[in-house]
Amino acid sequence: xxxxxxxxxxxxxxLYDRHGGPAxxxxxxxxxxxxAAEDATQDAFLSxxxxxxxxxxxxxxxxxxxxxxxxxxxxxxxxxxxxxxxxIDLDDDDVLAAQEAPERTDAEAARRERAEHVRGxxxxxxxxxxxxxxxxxxxxxxxxxxxxxxxxxxxxIKGRMRLGLQKVRANLGEQIA
Amino acid sequence: MxxxxxxxxxxxxxxxGALDAAEAADFERHLAGCDACRAELRxxxxxxxxxxxxxxxxxxxxxxxxxxxGAIEADSPSRARVAQQPSRWRRLGVARVATGAAVAVALxxxxxxxxxxxxxxxxxxxxxxxxxxxxxxAVQTSGSVVASDDVWRLDLSxxxxxxxxxxxxxxxxxxxxxxxxxTFVPSQGRDAQxxxxxxxxxxxxxxxxxxxxxxxxxxxxxxLVSATLQ
Numbered sequence: 131x132x133x134x135x136x137x138x139x140x141x142x143x144x145l146y147d148r149h150g151g152p153a154x155x156x157x158x159x160x161x162x163x164x165x166a167a168e169d170a171t172q173d174a175f176l177s178x179x180x181x182x183x184x185x186x187x188x189x190x191x192x193x194x195x196x197x198x199x200x201x202x203x204x205x206x207x208x209x210x211x212x213x214x215x216x217x218i219d220l221d222d223d224d225v226l227a228a229q230e231a232p233e234r235t236d237a238e239a240a241r242r243e244r245a246e247h248v249r250g251x252x253x254x255x256x257x258x259x260x261x262x263x264x265x266x267x268x269x270x271x272x273x274x275x276x277x278x279x280x281x282x283x284x285x286x287i288k289g290r291m292r293l294g295l296q297k298v299r300a301n302l303g304e305q306i307a
Numbered sequence: 308m309x310x311x312x313x314x315x316x317x318x319x320x321x322x323x324g325a326l327d328a329a330e331a332a333d334f335e336r337h338l339a340g341c342d343a344c345r346a347e348l349r350x351x352x353x354x355x356x357x358x359x360x361x362x363x364x365x366x367x368x369x370x371x372x373x374x375x376x377g378a379i380e381a382d383s384p385s386r387a388r389v390a391q392q393p394s395r396w397r398r399l400g401v402a403r404v405a406t407g408a409a410v411a412v413a414l415x416x417x418x419x420x421x422x423x424x425x426x427x428x429x430x431x432x433x434x435x436x437x438x439x440x441x442x443x444x445a446v447q448t449s450g451s452v453v454a455s456d457d458v459w460r461l462d463l464s465x466x467x468x469x470x471x472x473x474x475x476x477x478x479x480x481x482x483x484x485x486x487x488x489x490t491f492v493p494s495q496g497r498d499a500q501x502x503x504x505x506x507x508x509x510x511x512x513x514x515x516x517x518x519x520x521x522x523x524x525x526x527x528x529x530x531l532v533s534a535t536l537q
Contacts, residue, residue: 140489140504142379146372147505154367156359168371175375179382190352197359205324252361266325267358273325285316292319299354 142179149193150175153200160204160268170207174200205270252298259294262287311341318347322355439463439513439534452503452513452534459503461513466497467531469517476518477503478526479510488513490522511537 153174157167177199178185185195252260265271265279273291277284314337320326321334338344435454439461441447450463466475469492477488488507493499507513514530 139376139379141502143376143489143504144502146375150367150372150375151364152360154371155362155365158365159362164368168368168374171367171371172375172378176378176382179379191356194352194356194359198355201359202324252357263323263358266320266323267355268362271325272327273320274327276325288316288320291323291325292316295319295322295351295354298357299351302353302357 142175145178145192145196146175149196152193153196156197156200157204160201160270161207166207166211167204170204171200173203177203201267208270254301255294255297259290259297262290263294263298266291311343314338314341314344315347318344318351322348322351437534437536439515439532441532442530446531448532450532452507452536454508459505459507461499461501461503463493463499463501463515463532464497466493466499467517468497469493472520473517474520474522475499475515475531476522476526477501478514478516478530479507480512480514481510485514485526487522487524490518507536511535 150171154167154171157170157174158164161167161170174196178196185192252263255263261280262276265276266273271279273287274284276282277287280287314334317326317330317334321331321338326334338348437452439448439450439452441449446467447465448463448467449465450461453460453462461477469475474490474492476490478485479488488504489501491499491501503513513534513536514526515532516526516528516530518527
């Protein structure tokens with residue numbers, strides 16, 4: 131990342147090789163369409179390139195920073211088009227099958243396996259909590275909008291959101307331990 | 308419900324970007340003076356990585372890499388690469404030391420085998436090492452290309468002196484085609500450690516030349532060292 135901050139294009143190339151897949155996958159999950167996902171991923175990498183000086187390693191990994199930018203860019207795109215078409219289910223097995231001939235390298239297979247592991251952790255949440263997290267994170271709804279969408283009191287939505295995120299975090303701690 | 312309880316109920320929504328602008332601004336004012344909320348946000352933040360990484364993992368279209376790198380290059384006019392030059396590479400040929408082929412290691416085969424043995428929870432493992440070879444007796448450089456997990460690294464010692472402003476550039480040969488890769492300058496004396504892009508895995512050979520600052524589209528000098536990868 132230091133090299134990216136110094137303006138070394140080849141370092142950005144390495145960053146893409148390491149994190150381009152997860153970045154594109156997240157954008158696709160939010161936008162549900164390949165061209166829009168490519169645009170959002172490109173915007174995010176360009177943003178990383180231009181604002182790399184603002185990256186602070188103390189606040190998290192490069193991957194976390196990049197994926198947060200991808201998420202924000204994707205939600206911005208979603209709101210711009212007012213598509214509200216982001217997938218909100220957590221079982222998108224059809225998406226993978228629809229992709230251009232994937233090259234399943236070993237590293238890629240390991241990445242997919244890890245992702246499947248964390249998806250399992252999300253599936254372990256009560257459905258009402260995972261639904262609220264998905265509507266907020268992948269579809270960009272505010273908690274007020276989610277309350278209206280589901281016909282559920284705002285206080286209940288806030289509670290589900292908090293409990294769900296705490297459980298995801300707690301599960302992560304157990305996996306690390 | 309106390310005032311703090313009210314803000315506590317907004318913590319997850321704040322991290323998830325689910326507060327409207329006025330709520331978020333109000334929460335941030337509270338956050339500035341609340342150690343407990345800041346601590347809770349620090350603890351919760353890794354959960355976002357789970358949401359971000361827990362999606363179905365797809366292979367980006369091949370064109371996306373080129374699109375992004377093209378956009379970066381277009382965004383960096385001050386670092387424009389050296390203009391296209393007649394290919395000295397073809398005239399010079401790739402002067403590979405004969406023994407290079409004899410000591411070549413099947414790097415990609417080694418990677419595949421090594422990876423199969425590695426569990427996710429294990430620390431980074433060195434999977435394969437390929438020695439670099441000097442292309443002339445006047446060059447004393449030694450070193451290796453090291454594959455470790457999904458990180459590829461070039462370790463070099465005793466690189467020849469660089470003229471001020473020049474850089475070393477890595478080239479990757481696939482069949483008859485040679486493509487430019489990273490540039491570097493040894494950071495400690497004449498030794499260097501260089502991270503390589505993942506596409507090195509598909510190269511037949513890695514070569515290093517001296518180039519003008521910023522690197523070149525085609526080699527402008529003869530290779531100093533090479534490593535036979537496949």
